[in-house]
Amino acid sequence: MIRKAFVMTVYPDKHEEYHRRHNELWPEMETMLKEHGLIQYNIYLDEETNLLFALLELEDNHRWDETASTTINKKWWDYMEPVMETNPDNSPVTRNLKEVFHLSQDKENKNV
Template sequence: MTRYCFTSRVRPDRLDEYRRAHAAVWPDMLEALRDSGWRNYSLYLSQDGLLVGHFESEDYPAAQEAMAATEVNGRWQAAMSEFFVDSGNPDEGFVLLEEVFHLEDQLAAAGLSTTPTGD
């Protein structure tokens, strides 16, 4: 499983609406994400509209292609497009970031336990 992180930009005047939309994502969208191979998916939003997403996938291009093929994704992207600074399909505008540190990977590489040792 590979970890991915991306950024995008939500319009600052639409932050509250964006938060509300993501407080109760449509059940068929949740199922489509799950069934398309998106795992451990989270979104983080700053007060200036910076959106940071993190997820895991066995194959990101395949997961994105599988989502694009679903009917619900088209409806969801159309509904979400008004919230983003850049026009177009929001999930095609991700800027993927390079992972430069992961604690558990480095603990394992150093032969150290990932479980806290206590006091």
């Protein structure tokens, strides 16, 4: 299993809309993510800074990287563009985070 973490930014007046859109995640988007090896995806909001902290657990980096080129993912980016900082292709502006500690009951993933 691979863990990835990154931050994004939601617009200050769009917190509720961002939350609503994710609560209504399109079934075809969920299917695509799982088909590309997603095990778990969590997003947390720091309401004071508007930062979104995302934590993913994946089966494979290469399969995950392929999600960016899917039609449904591009449609999702277009849908989310009004509520968050995005790049010219409407992908979210992200900043990857380096894992410096992990503790788990799984002995193989005890520490990084």
